Amino acid sequence: MEGLQDNRQRFSAYNETVKKMFQMIPISAEVEASSPDRCRTCAVVGNSVNLKKSHYGPLIDFQDVVIRMNRGRTKGYEADVGTRTTHHVMYPESAVDLDNTTRLVLFPFKILDLEWITKALNTGISYKERRLKANPDLVMVLNPVFMRYVHEVWLQKKSRYPSTGFMALVLALHICDEVHVFGYGADSDGNWSHYWEELRNKKLKTGGHPGDTEYAMIKELDQHRVITFYRGW
Ligand code: C5P
Secondary structure (H helix, E strand, O other): OHHHOOOOOOHHHHHHHHHHHHHHOOOOOOOOOOEOOEOOEEEEEOOEHHHOOOOOHHHHHOOOEEEEEOOOOOOOOHHHHOOOOOEEEOOHHHOOOOOOOOEEEEOOOOHHHHHHHHHHHHHOEOHHHOEOOOOHHHEEEOOOHHHHHHHHHHOOOOOOOOOHHHHHHHHHHHHOOEEEEEOOOOOOOOOOOEOOOOOOOOOOOOOOOOHHHHHHHHHHHHHOOOOEEEOOO
């Protein structure tokens, strides 16, 4: 993880940042406990172009929990991606405004991530002076060790670090009984292009993440019926 820091700050600086953050957000995020009486179903929605013309919208909206990420959007794409968002995973670089009932989920890996969330919630002004709207009572920040766990245990340390989407999927496996996976998979050129825009950077590939390993793992989980994977169109 150290290799991913922009600037090497001391551990005491990290501690101080975490302390300040927990003055703004709940110490423990509310997660519905598992129970024999109830099946918690989840849709994890990646941003793949394969969602276009998929008509997955109703199926996504049907799940209890709907996890979206980064610049993933619904407006104008409802038929393919649905309308509900209960959880939205984001980073300072990919932040979007949320409504009052959506949980903001952060998988921090650099001190800037933690500083950002505190500052953004405090003043509404954050990374690159952009304003952020989100309900502080619904913010959920994972322990930074979560990324290391996914990198080492799930992806055998392949590539630099796991993608947001793969971490969201592993989170879903921890908080849901049934996981439905949509919007994962590169385009025919091997790029991680999005359903709402034309790809500009044709050399994007999977952006420093172990895209092939992640995709192979998703297919394997599907084969073993741990998740249900909807491959798109
Ligand atoms: O591009 P972005 O990181 O916002 O996309 C969210 C996640 O969706 C990625 O981290 C990746 O796991 C997944 N994705 C994908 N195939 C694409 C685009 C995104 O698997 N074509």
